Amino acid sequence: MTREKTSFVYVTYIASTPEKVFDAITNPKIARQYWGHENVSDWTPGSKWSHIRDNDARTVQIVGEVVETTPPNRLVITWAGASEADNPDSYSRVIFEIDPHENGVRLSVSHIELEAGSGMAEGVSEGWPLVLSSLKTYLETGNGFDMSGCSKAA
Amino acid sequence: MHTDKVFKALADPTRRLLLDMLCENNGQTLGQLCQRLDMTRQSATQHLGILEDANLVSSQRRGREKHHFINPVPLYEVYERWIRKFEHQRLSLLHDLKTELEGKKE
Numbered sequence: 285m286t287r288e289k290t291s292f293v294y295v296t297y298i299a300s301t302p303e304k305v306f307d308a309i310t311n312p313k314i315a316r317q318y319w320g321h322e323n324v325s326d327w328t329p330g331s332k333w334s335h336i337r338d339n340d341a342r343t344v345q346i347v348g349e350v351v352e353t354t355p356p357n358r359l360v361i362t363w364a365g366a367s368e369a370d371n372p373d374s375y376s377r378v379i380f381e382i383d384p385h386e387n388g389v390r391l392s393v394s395h396i397e398l399e400a401g402s403g404m405a406e407g408v409s410e411g412w413p414l415v416l417s418s419l420k421t422y423l424e425t426g427n428g429f430d431m432s433g434c435s436k437a438a
Numbered sequence: 439m440h441t442d443k444v445f446k447a448l449a450d451p452t453r454r455l456l457l458d459m460l461c462e463n464n465g466q467t468l469g470q471l472c473q474r475l476d477m478t479r480q481s482a483t484q485h486l487g488i489l490e491d492a493n494l495v496s497s498q499r500r501g502r503e504k505h506h507f508i509n510p511v512p513l514y515e516v517y518e519r520w521i522r523k524f525e526h527q528r529l530s531l532l533h534d535l536k537t538e539l540e541g542k543k544e
Binding site for chain 2: 290291292293294295296297392394412413414416417420421
């Protein structure tokens with residue numbers, strides 16, 4: 285039985301540089317300021333990465349593997365809920381593409397191979413637009429959105 | 439400037455329908471979208487072009503096919519700018535009213 289898969293592609297234009305955008309995704313000190321979470325890894329292909337909520341409990345919400353790292357233009361990771369880390373079928377894939385566009389940057393996030401209708405698919409489809417919008421605001425104004433009320437993974 | 443494009447793109451029932459259709463089933467091709475719309479490919483392409491230009495739709499080529507994805511990121515920016523602000527004002531008005539009424543009870 286093959287379960288139906290679904291994908292999302294999100295795009296935002298940011299008045300910033302590819303280096304700053306790449307850093308904002310991969311540097312925990314920056315990510316926590318607009319995401320309310322940190323992405324922790326050495327970002328070497330084959331290494332693990334984890335998505336950790338920036339609170340006292342430091343809950344690990346998402347885990348996966350680094351597939352490809354080409355700073356500052358491209359990052360590919362696998363993605364699964366921490367409770368489903370042992371199930372190979374639960375992994376989806378996220379591709380960050382960062383390209384210069386006019387005087388700024390075009391950031392595209394493709395989340396592919398998600399199980400259609402799953403809680404994860406619903407969660408990320410609510411989460412990514414908010415995260416990207418907050419990232420844009422953070423890099424352009426220095427302030428991210430208040431994500432403290434956002435318990436979702438992304 | 440970019441917000442203008444978002445509002446203009448949304449100011450059309452066909453384009454809002456296209457967004458609803460992609461929300462329901464993301465990643466559709468032009469052919470799939472046209473099947474459910476009573477409209478020519480040419481006019482659907484134009485509407486999708488306006489949505490893409492406003493960054494409300496993103497697309498990806500897979501082989502010969504172009505797949506369209508709803509991109510709600512600009513809507514969140516509109517929400518932050520045009521809705522949350524007013525919600526905040528309304529909530530603080532209610533707060534003031536509550537303080538006023540409760541204060542008078544004493």
